[in-house]
Amino acid sequence: MEAILVKFTPIIIVGVSLGSLFGLVGLAYTVIINASQLVNFGQGDFAMFGVAVCWFAMSVLGLPLWLAFPIGVVGGALIGLLTEKTIVTPLLRREAHPFYPILGTMAVGTIAAGVVGIYTGFYWMRVDLFLGVEPWRIGKVPVNTQGALIMGATVVLVVAYWFLLNKTLLGAALRATGFNREVSTLLGIQTSQMVRLSFVISGVIAAIAGVLCAPLSAFNAFDGLPLAVNGFIALIVGGWGNPYAAVLGGITLGLIRALLTGYFSSAHAELATFVVLVLVLTIKPEGLYPGFMVPKTLRE
Amino acid sequence: MVSNRKRDLMIGVGAVVVLMLLPLRLGEYYLYLIRLVGVYVILALGLNVFMGYAGQINLGSAAFFCIGAYVSTILQIKLGWHYLAGFPIAIALSFLAAWGMSYPLLRLRGHAMAIGTLAFGIAVFLVAERFRGLTGGEDGVVVPGMALFGQVMSGTFYYYFILVFVVAAYLFCYFLSDSRIGRALRAIRDNEDAAAAMGVDVYYYKRLGWLVSGVFGGLAGTLYAQQAGFLSPSTFTLWTNIIVLVMLLVGGLGLNLGCIVGGTIMTLLPHLIAGMENYVLLLNGLILFTVLRFLPDGIVGTIANILTRRAG
Numbered sequence: 001m002e003a004i005l006v007k008f009t010p011i012i013i014v015g016v017s018l019g020s021l022f023g024l025v026g027l028a029y030t031v032i033i034n035a036s037q038l039v040n041f042g043q044g045d046f047a048m049f050g051v052a053v054c055w056f057a058m059s060v061l062g063l064p065l066w067l068a069f070p071i072g073v074v075g076g077a078l079i080g081l082l083t084e085k086t087i088v089t090p091l092l093r094r095e096a097h098p099f100y101p102i103l104g105t106m107a108v109g110t111i112a113a114g115v116v117g118i119y120t121g122f123y124w125m126r127v128d129l130f131l132g133v134e135p136w137r138i139g140k141v142p143v144n145t146q147g148a149l150i151m152g153a154t155v156v157l158v159v160a161y162w163f164l165l166n167k168t169l170l171g172a173a174l175r176a177t178g179f180n181r182e183v184s185t186l187l188g189i190q191t192s193q194m195v196r197l198s199f200v201i202s203g204v205i206a207a208i209a210g211v212l213c214a215p216l217s218a219f220n221a222f223d224g225l226p227l228a229v230n231g232f233i234a235l236i237v238g239g240w241g242n243p244y245a246a247v248l249g250g251i252t253l254g255l256i257r258a259l260l261t262g263y264f265s266s267a268h269a270e271l272a273t274f275v276v277l278v279l280v281l282t283i284k285p286e287g288l289y290p291g292f293m294v295p296k297t298l299r300e
Numbered sequence: 301m302v303s304n305r306k307r308d309l310m311i312g313v314g315a316v317v318v319l320m321l322l323p324l325r326l327g328e329y330y331l332y333l334i335r336l337v338g339v340y341v342i343l344a345l346g347l348n349v350f351m352g353y354a355g356q357i358n359l360g361s362a363a364f365f366c367i368g369a370y371v372s373t374i375l376q377i378k379l380g381w382h383y384l385a386g387f388p389i390a391i392a393l394s395f396l397a398a399w400g401m402s403y404p405l406l407r408l409r410g411h412a413m414a415i416g417t418l419a420f421g422i423a424v425f426l427v428a429e430r431f432r433g434l435t436g437g438e439d440g441v442v443v444p445g446m447a448l449f450g451q452v453m454s455g456t457f458y459y460y461f462i463l464v465f466v467v468a469a470y471l472f473c474y475f476l477s478d479s480r481i482g483r484a485l486r487a488i489r490d491n492e493d494a495a496a497a498m499g500v501d502v503y504y505y506k507r508l509g510w511l512v513s514g515v516f517g518g519l520a521g522t523l524y525a526q527q528a529g530f531l532s533p534s535t536f537t538l539w540t541n542i543i544v545l546v547m548l549l550v551g552g553l554g555l556n557l558g559c560i561v562g563g564t565i566m567t568l569l570p571h572l573i574a575g576m577e578n579y580v581l582l583l584n585g586l587i588l589f590t591v592l593r594f595l596p597d598g599i600v601g602t603i604a605n606i607l608t609r610r611a612g
Contacts, residue, residue, distance in 0.1 A: 039411045087593055098410065099357055100592055103549070106542070107589035114582025121578060221581075225538055229418065236415055267430035274423040281416050282404040 002140070009141045011262040012255070017147030019254020020154035024209035025231025026238060026246030027158065028202045033241045034165065034178045035198035036092075039102050042083055042109025043206055044228025048221060050076035050207025051214045052116040055125035065130060069211055076207020077200045083108040084199035089192060109224065117221035125221075127214040150212050154247060157205060161243055174198060178241075233277050239287030248289045308474070319463055323456045331459050332527075337567045338462040339524045342469045344547045344559035346516020349473065351545075352554030353482060354509040355489025356406075357414045359541050360421025364394045364514045366428055366536035368521025370435055373443050373531050383446040387522055394518020395511060402507045421541050429533040440532025443525050458527040465523060469516060473556045476512075485509055486554075546584060549591050552598025561600050 025043060032040045040046075054072025057063045063071070087104035116125075131145040165171035176184040177194040185191050210219075210227070217223070230253070238249020253273055260269035280288065323331055347361045371393045372386035405416045428435045435441070445452045476482045484505045487495035496502050525531045547566045551558025566587075570580050595602050 039414070087589065090593060094596070096596060097355070099414070100596070102411075102414075103545070103588065104592050107585055107592055110542075110585030111582060111589060112585075114579070114585050117581055118578045229422065229538070232415055233419065236412065240411075267426065271423060271426050271430070274419040274426070277419045278404055278416065278423075281408060281412060285408065285412060 006140055007262075010144075011258050013143055013147055014262075015255035015258030016251055017144065017150045017254070018258060019234070019251035020151050020247065021209055021213050021250070022230045022234040022253055023238075023247030023250025024150075024154055024157065024205060024212075025227055026235035026250050027154075027161065027243050028205040028209065029231060029235050030241060030243045030246050031161070031202040031205065032198045034243075035174045036088075036181075036195045037178055037241075038088065038098075038105070039232070040083070040199070040202060041102055041106035041228065042079075042112070042224075043105075043202070043231060044224030044226065045109030045112045046076050046079050046083075046203045046206035046224075047210025047213075047227050048219075048224030049079045049112045049116065050203075050210040051125055051127065051219050052120070052221070053207075054211045054214070055127055058127070065128075072211050073204055073207045076203040076205075076210070078203070079108070079112055080199040080201075080203025080206075081196065083203075084196050088199070089195065092195075109228075113221050113224055120221060122221050124218040125214065127211065127219070129215040130212075146212070146215055150209075153208060153212055157208065158244060158247055161201075161205075165243070170197075230273070233273060237277060237280050237288060239290035242287070242290060245287055245289040249287060252288065312470075316463075316467060320460075323459055328455050331455050333568060333571060335455070335459055335462050335527045336524075337564050338466040339520045339527070340544070340547065340567045341466055341560050341563040342516055342523070343520040343544055344551075344563045345469050345473050345556065346513040346520070347544055348548055348554065348556065348559050349476065349485070349516075350509040350513040352548060352558075353477065353485035353489065354506055355486075356506060356509065357410070358417045358510075358513060359414050359545070360417035360419070360424075361513065361517055361544050362536045362538075362540040363421040363424040364398060364517025365521040365524070365540065366424050366533075367397050368394045368518030369525035369531055369535070370428060370521075371518075372522040373441060373525050374434065376444050377441065383526055390522040391515055391518045394521070395515050398511050398514025398517075399507075402510050406503065406506050406510060418538075418541065421536075422538060425533060425536050425538070428536060435533070436531075438533060440530055440534075443529050443531055445529065446526065455527070458523075462523050462527060465519060469519070470556060470560070473559075477556060481505065481508060489554075543584065546588050546591075548598075550587060550598055552601030552604075555598065555600050555604075558598050558600040562598065565599075 025047065028043055028046070029040060032038055050072040052072075053075030054068045057068035057071045058065065061068075083105055087108055088101050091101040091104050129146050130149055135142040135144050136148070137143070163171075165175060173184070173189045174194050174197070176187070176189055177191045181191050184194075209231075210224075213219070213227070231250070234250035234253055235246045236249070237253055238247065239245030253276065256272055256276060257269040260266075260272050319334075322334065326334075343361065343365055346364075347358060350356050350358050368390045372383060372390040375381040375386035375389060376383060401420055405413065405420065408416050429438055431437070447453070448457075484495070484500045485508075487498065487500050488502055488505055492502055524535070543566055547562035548559065549562070550565055551560065551562030566584075569583060569587075570577070573579055573583070591598060597605060
């Protein structure tokens with residue numbers, strides 16, 4: 001029994017922390033979807049850029065982590081703002097086909113990855129584990145400190161975003177902009193400001209997710225895209241446009257991956273992610289938890 | 301663009317004659333580059349039918365490319381088949397894969413279709429990369445050369461072989477775009493509901509466009525594998541999907557000529573700046589950005605617009 005516990009619990013912990021990470025990226029997508037119904041394909045590169053800024057602050061400027069982390073987050077916010085300013089709003093104004101702005105976000109993300117890649121030579125941007133390599137022990141069960149941090153950050157960010165979205169006037173304005181832009185403009189909401197704000201918030205969340213996950217793998221300039229894909233899958237599996245559902249979807253995926261990795265192999269685990277996605281899209285296209293925490297009056 | 305069959309025919313024949321004479325003057329490296337361009341042009345033409353004509357999103361076009369390449373190669377290595385026997389099987393299997401995936405994927409719209417097709421593309425890539433026993437895994441496999449009449453075929457032979465299929469694919473798309481099917485696909489792109497109201501069977505035509513892109517992808521894949529002589533999963537990553545998409549946008553979405561222009565530019569770009577591989581990613585991003593922001597009709601579309609404005 002104890003042997004099972006010692007082997008099984010870490011797998012669950014890895015699964016939940018990996019899932020929280022995907023969920024955080026999914027949350028970052030959701031922020032933009034809430035305010036503009038756009039998918040930001042540069043999301044992973046927002047995270048990557050955050051990591052790059054943080055790494056730059058630490059290794060080149062020699063700043064400590066507690067200072068470099070917020071600087072990286074500001075970097076994420078800046079690239080969010082840049083994406084919105086340079087391509088999303090101009091393309092929205094031109095009323096191009098809806099997938100043009102989506103590709104536009106991908107273009108900015110690719111440019112960011114290219115610039116960071118040239119600077120680092122596509123080499124590992126090293127960020128050490130925040131709390132050291134020694135895991136915490138609860139009884140005999142080891143707990144990865146970085147995983148615990150990711151889970152904690154996810155809870156904090158989801159609660160904070162929930163509060164912003166549902167309990168403040170600003171959140172109401174954000175939701176209204178995504179729901180119907182013309183009517184929101186007529187009601188006196190500055191819709192372009194709301195879209196801009198959503199990109200900044202999304203960049204912040206993505207950068208936090210990126211910096212938190214950077215110590216877990218040899219993070220380089222190419223690693224934004226896989227993060228973006230997994231985050232987007234979390235979002236679709238959980239539920240389109242619902243921040244809490246995206247996190248739940250991420251955790252579901254993370255658990256599936258961790259269990260398959262633990263008992264079969266990582267090749268099967270990665271493949272399973274995509275099989276789960278296609279199954280969800282086929283059987284329940286609205287996601288597994290579409291109405292989770294959404295007030296009844298807002299459901300369609 | 302004003303369609304002018306006679307003018308198009310003359311330009312087309314001229315281009316083909318020039319392409320047929322090129323091997324007399326060019327070395328193997330340049331022939332290799334042109335073969336590569338040909339392969340990607342076929343891939344782009346197929347995707348263009350689905351994305352440019354029908355206005356759908358496919359971010360997993362490399363999947364069929366990958367299936368086509370590996371099927372004919374595996375048949376040659378594991379079963380000892382001749383390439384010309386594996387060739388139709390590769391295309392048939394890409395067709396079957398496209399047909400099978402059309403049921404879950406084509407029911408989706410917009411963002412869901414984008415992620416669904418992307419997932420399909422990544423899943424096929426993962427199979428190629430992780431299942432060593434079947435595909436040789438990350439290290440790749442050497443594709444055996446093809447012998448015909450007791451002689452191993454050279455690069456020049458593959459050059460003409462690919463040229464035939466590029467011309468055939470282009471002619472197919474050229475006539476498709478003016479046909480009933482092409483008009484139906486464009487009606488779906490402009491307004492799906494209106495097209496359905498006019499009596500266009502939306503799902504039937506979407507599936508047709510998807511199957512064309514699948515078969516063209518498989519064809520491009522098997523040609524690619526055979527002419528390169530070496531196959532590794534790194535050809536079929538997520539980036540390949542994006543690059544093919546950029547090809548369409550650079551040339552002009554929905555324009556057959558755009559596929560040739562975009563395919564040529566995006567295929568040759570990494571070779572033009574050889575030795576500075578780190579800059580390829582940045583350049584791709586800048587090109588995509590510039591095209592989206594300043595040239596929404598692509599290079600061919602913009603030139604055509606200028607010409608029509610001047611003409612009338």
